Amino acid sequence: MLAEPSASLRSVRGLRLPRPHTEKPHAAYWPRLLPLLAALACVTRIPSFRWPLWSPDEGYLAVQARMLADGGELYETVVDRKPPLVPWLYEGAFAVFGDGTLLPLKVLAVVAQLLTAVLLVGIARRRWGDGAGRTAGVLYLLVSVGLNPEDAQAATFEVFMLPCTAAALWCADRRRWGAAGAAVACAFLAKQTGGAVLVPVAWLLWQAGGARRDVLRLGVGLTAPVLAAAALTHPAGFLFWTVTGSGAYASFTGSELHVLFRALTNTAVLAVACGGLIPPVVRVLRIARTGATELWLWLASSAAAVLAGFHFFGHYYLQLTPPLALLATAALHILPRERTRTAVSVSAAACALFLTWGMLAPRPELAHATRLAETVRALTSSQDKVLFWGIHPETYWLSDRAPASRYLTAGLLTNYSGGRNGPQVGERYAVEGAWRIFRRELADHPPTIIIDDSQGKPFTPARLPSLRRILTVGYEPVGRVGGAVVYARTDR
Numbered sequence: 001m002l003a004e005p006s007a008s009l010r011s012v013r014g015l016r017l018p019r020p021h022t023e024k025p026h027a028a029y030w031p032r033l034l035p036l037l038a039a040l041a042c043v044t045r046i047p048s049f050r051w052p053l054w055s056p057d058e059g060y061l062a063v064q065a066r067m068l069a070d071g072g073e074l075y076e077t078v079v080d081r082k083p084p085l086v087p088w089l090y091e092g093a094f095a096v097f098g099d100g101t102l103l104p105l106k107v108l109a110v111v112a113q114l115l116t117a118v119l120l121v122g123i124a125r126r127r128w129g130d131g132a133g134r135t136a137g138v139l140y141l142l143v144s145v146g147l148n149p150e151d152a153q154a155a156t157f158e159v160f161m162l163p164c165t166a167a168a169l170w171c172a173d174r175r176r177w178g179a180a181g182a183a184v185a186c187a188f189l190a191k192q193t194g195g196a197v198l199v200p201v202a203w204l205l206w207q208a209g210g211a212r213r214d215v216l217r218l219g220v221g222l223t224a225p226v227l228a229a230a231a232l233t234h235p236a237g238f239l240f241w242t243v244t245g246s247g248a249y250a251s252f253t254g255s256e257l258h259v260l261f262r263a264l265t266n267t268a269v270l271a272v273a274c275g276g277l278i279p280p281v282v283r284v285l286r287i288a289r290t291g292a293t294e295l296w297l298w299l300a301s302s303a304a305a306v307l308a309g310f311h312f313f314g315h316y317y318l319q320l321t322p323p324l325a326l327l328a329t330a331a332l333h334i335l336p337r338e339r340t341r342t343a344v345s346v347s348a349a350a351c352a353l354f355l356t357w358g359m360l361a362p363r364p365e366l367a368h369a370t371r372l373a374e375t376v377r378a379l380t381s382s383q384d385k386v387l388f389w390g391i392h393p394e395t396y397w398l399s400d401r402a403p404a405s406r407y408l409t410a411g412l413l414t415n416y417s418g419g420r421n422g423p424q425v426g427e428r429y430a431v432e433g434a435w436r437i438f439r440r441e442l443a444d445h446p447p448t449i450i451i452d453d454s455q456g457k458p459f460t461p462a463r464l465p466s467l468r469r470i471l472t473v474g475y476e477p478v479g480r481v482g483g484a485v486v487y488a489r490t491d492r
Helices: 029-044 056-069 085-097 103-128 130-143 157-173 177-190 192-207 212-232 235-244 256-273 278-285 293-307 314-334 337-360 364-379 394-399 434-444 465-474
Strands: 385-389 449-452 475-481 484-489
Touching (some): 029 103, 029 130, 029 337, 056 085, 056 394, 085 103, 103 130, 130 314, 130 337, 157 177, 157 192, 157 293, 157 314, 177 192, 192 212, 192 293, 192 314, 212 235, 256 314, 256 337, 278 314, 293 314, 314 337, 364 394, 364 449, 364 475, 449 465, 465 475
Antiparallel strands (some): 475 484
């Protein structure tokens, strides 16, 4: 139920007084709206099909899925600082459709965005009526692409996390506490920061009276899936890789100006995409009581999740888009109807701008990775293992060669994966125990080819005694591809 309008709201000229939602549901509502949302979801994801993959995260997931299919064990011989849900999703898609293309994952990303929009429609419609439901769904899909295409169009963790966060609010709004807890757990199992949606869910539980049985249902729904995921993988490894093993990665020290610039840039980019949403929110919600406290909490907890780790990568900001769409809908429900048309028009124009960017953006890093993959295929057989020393694991997938180590990027062995280029990069900042395992892996199964793709970055072998020793003793340079150096084993 909506709160009664405050005195300050009554005195603001041009606002419509909010009233409790009493509209009767229309039988044709969903049959008419769903095709529109589905078409819009497909259009906004067109650039995702432009390239084989958009980001190193997609490459990392693709390589992980292949390793799991070959008998690897998550958090043991297959490792990353992420929960297991999305790697399992990739593994399942590869098992059904083959591992030579990410097309099925791109389609699933469209479905995930559509499902998020549908859930937001359900939340808004229940609160403010049919028109608000349509507004929420359309606005969300329009702003969902409002970042660098590499961040917005990739089929990675955040995209598959968002429907879980929206489902958590949808269930909590209907006092289905067990299902709300399960949705929070799924959001966490897609990416750790998805658990931030627990804040508005807990607020709604408190507002509903916080009965002991409801708290118990929420707690069981939250913990059961997480414990099951830990049991299905490796409990100690699950805890280490998803929670306790990322201290150096989450540190603010190192490259502060670089990280600050990234934060300001991505904030500005998303603000452009939300140019139709921000004005009504600022105009109305700062003075009106609209019963939207949980939406503000959702936005605040999502912002805290973006801040976590102090890296501010663009794809982190996707978590802000669902609560922003609902807050804008709450504001537009009060403002004159022409403001809704303006908000949708501005958002559509911004969406068109980002779609154009996505279709025309060059991908020099993908082109470089493709050349490296072609070189490796020419120098090795399908049974050979290789090592790409860099931060682009997609090269393993593009070359169709197995990695020689469980550590698919130099970042896990140097802490460079956080975007650091300052003092906290080197062997001493690696994941605990990683270099010992890495040296053993390369001694037991020496890679046929090592590609040093550091190109003068802080993780260059010249700054890493262990890797420098491996290259000096057992390998010799045989060529260059762009700025990468190709090393071959001397005993072949």
